[in-house]
Amino acid sequence: MTYDVEINGRLRRVGVERAPAGYVVTVDGHRRAVDVIAINGALSLIVQEPEAPSRSYEVAIAEQPPGTGVLTVYVSGRVVTAAVERSRGSWARRGHEGAHGSGPHQVVSPMPGKVVKVLVKPGDTVAARQGVVVVEAMKMENELRSTRAGTVAAVTAIEGQSVEAGAVLVVIA
């Protein structure tokens, strides 16, 4: 079985084969023997490369939303988003959709609150991590940011408006 895994904008082709003692996993051509068990809701991996020490990792995975192949992976104290798909033949197929593709990006309110200030208008160019709207909640003002660069396609937030968790406030194309 081969998978295309996209993490931080980089695509890796990962092959997984059953082996007598675990799996043989090939990452972009490099083979590793991997012993894996599921324990306490996480995966314990012991990864062995030829001529290298056996490294032990505990990796927790949360799939959200379930079935989409977008995984939040907790590894070595870091949080990584991985978009995983079964490989389909050649590399080319992945159009630009997925976790880091250039489909429209919605800036939503993570919790109920009140829109205090709208910082952009349709047509504005925004940079990655630029603040686009300020929502007051949990006794503090929170500046919500666009996760990537793009153009503001729509602004549905109105200053003074109360919003629910998940409300779409700004759409970046």
Add this chain to the structure above:
Amino acid sequence: MPATAAREGSARHENALHKILIANRGEIAVRLIRACRDMGLASVAVYSECDRAARHVRMADEAYPIGANPPGESYLRIDRIIDAARRSGADAVHPGYGFLAENEEFAAACRAAGLTFIGPAPETIGLMGSKTAARQAAVAAGVPVVPGTTEPLGTDVSDDKIADIASEIGYPVMVKAVAGGGGKGLRVVWSRAELSSAIRAARSEAGASFGDSAIYLERRLTRPRHVEVQLLGDVHGTVLPFVERECSIQRRHQKVIEETPSPAVTPELRRQMTAAAAAVAASVGYTNAGTIEFLLDEDGSFYFLEMNTRLQVEHPITELVTGVDLVEWQIRIARGEALTFDPRRLVTPYGHAIECRIYAEDPDSGFLPSPGRISRLRLPAGPGIRHDSGAEAGSDVPIFYDPMISKLIAWGESRQQAIARMRRALVEYEVVGIRTSVPFFRWMLAQSDFEQGRFDTTSLDRLLKARQGEPFLPSGDADDEVAAIAAALYLAMGAAQPASRASRAGGSAAAPPAGQPSRWLQRARFEALRS
């Protein structure tokens, strides 16, 4: 208010206490219940609707609902809390910190209901709760205060008059709420031009948050350290100070890391500061636990800032270097017992302790709150590690309250060892389901300025600004590769027959529908929620 009258007020309740109602939630409620257990006292929890499943409710001996989620409808409802105390037959109330802990009306209501309030007398809370009255008390006790006004400036004082005062003090000035505290409701003003709007904003915020729009002014010291002194006072007139706490690592005036002792305080300075703190507290007849906050200037001068008439969030670090259980002593003082410590013990720290306040926030998104469900929680433990938390795997971090999920404290024989242990504990700390400030702390504990003890109250905000939102703990190629391997295996194992080596439950070997996690993976996840 004469000091003796206040002292007599709490001495009236010199009875043995049997049952304590905890008027709080989260980690502090759990901490207070533990103290009750240690002392063989019954504990009573109160809870809002969303806290029904909270740890403190499940741990307490008794529990009573007190209303809807917003604090104003539950944890701040004096009437409902007193009613719960009455129904439970509690003889004392511990307010924890925040909520009603420094509310004079609540302390008085407890007293009127025949309940022992575990804290100072209501009149003392009222006195020290007015920041200008507290400054006056410090001046009267011969303790230097931050240069500024000692009279509240109500709305009847014109902006021009305030501007005259500000010029005398010298810009930059801080505009602060008289009824405020805890770093809230402050404005920094750099020139006359900014003053009027700052006054307006401060008054409005103060009126909304504290019900009193009076303000006062203080000179803004350029790069002070925030150093505070813990105190215990008994009903017999003894006031004892503890070794200082260093709390300069603050983000927007909120403490994030505290430690004791302060790397910047010499034994002589400690002697002066603890004596000054005790003098102020004694002058107002202070009883029970309290903390006096000072600003320590670069030249070694220190100034009284304010007094907190409650137990503080960071009390564990003092407990670890002195061996004194502060909550136990709050209860003992409330019973009328005398403080019998050798005062030298309390100001001579054994080892060094550091605390990190772990919040449900995403540091990579400007510390945006990250409420939600904690699906998995792996807590650090081992030598020198203490963890005070109300959160558990499977619990929700609600949006209605402060998003602090726990306090992580490390103790070592030296500051170096405490830092090493804190780093180790932060690596062990794993939370899945919400974002936490752990990556920020891992970065912060690695900064050489922190290691050298070189920081002041402006340091963190400046460091964060310089980073411009760069992620605190970015993954490297090696981490990404392991993540890719795990992600691929996750899908492969989900679609395939469960291997005998991987199975825990010995369940059915039938393969689940494609795309669904296998039954044993689901089972493993279910077990994680129970742990």
